[in-house]
Amino acid sequence: MSQNTSSAVMQQRAEPHDSLDDFPTQPWGTRALCTHVLAGCHLKSKTVWEPTCNRGHMVDPLGEFFSAVWASDIHDYGLEGAFQHDFLMPFVPRVFQWCGHGPDWIVANPPFRLAEQFIARALEVATEGVAMIVRTSFLEGVGRYENLYSKRPPNIVAQFSERVPMVRGRLTATGSTATSYCWLVWLKGVSSTKLVWIPPCRKQLERAEDYAGYSEVAA
């Protein structure tokens, strides 16, 4: 049997166990969340923490929608204003102790192998909502069902109709991917789950400056 080695298939997120899972998210994918999924959530008066900020490719678009954005990561990628923090540590950073309250929202692209723990921790810390971009295949799995979905199902599953290409170690404007992604959203005080589709929106939400400093240009 021949093996499928097309570049799209080869770009699936298969990472070693101790990897930081450095796969930046194209900014339009975060704008799609704020525009098409959280439209009724009054984000302009809310704060958000991006605890896997990496080089800031989610932080920048979040700043367009929220009143304030905190950014941290376990590794220092040199993003100005970000602090180093292991999100799975059972304490909140001092910045939140100074303000006297946690963030309204936590929005992130968690490392795949730690996504369940990230979601559990985010649900403890955020006061209004949590949104995590995950591979659509993250919706299946007996262990995940038992540990997460049977106890805390997401309130919104927002499936991208377009692909959101992510490649290791850099933002890509032109890459392709065989991996499908969705946003999972938990809203405090809501018990129902609804499935929605994010309509094609890359063209409207993507900007050339999203890729400034990268050699590729937006398609």
Ligand SMILES: C[S@@+](CC[C@H](N)C(=O)[O-])C[C@H]1O[C@@H](n2cnc3c(N)ncnc32)[C@H](O)[C@@H]1O
């Ligand atoms: C998939 S990347 C997401 C990057 C960024 N959020 C984006 O979408 O462009 C995952 C990030 O999680 C960070 N990370 C891994 N383990 C972590 C931990 N325990 N606490 C905080 N950040 C962690 C990695 O350093 C990496 O930057």
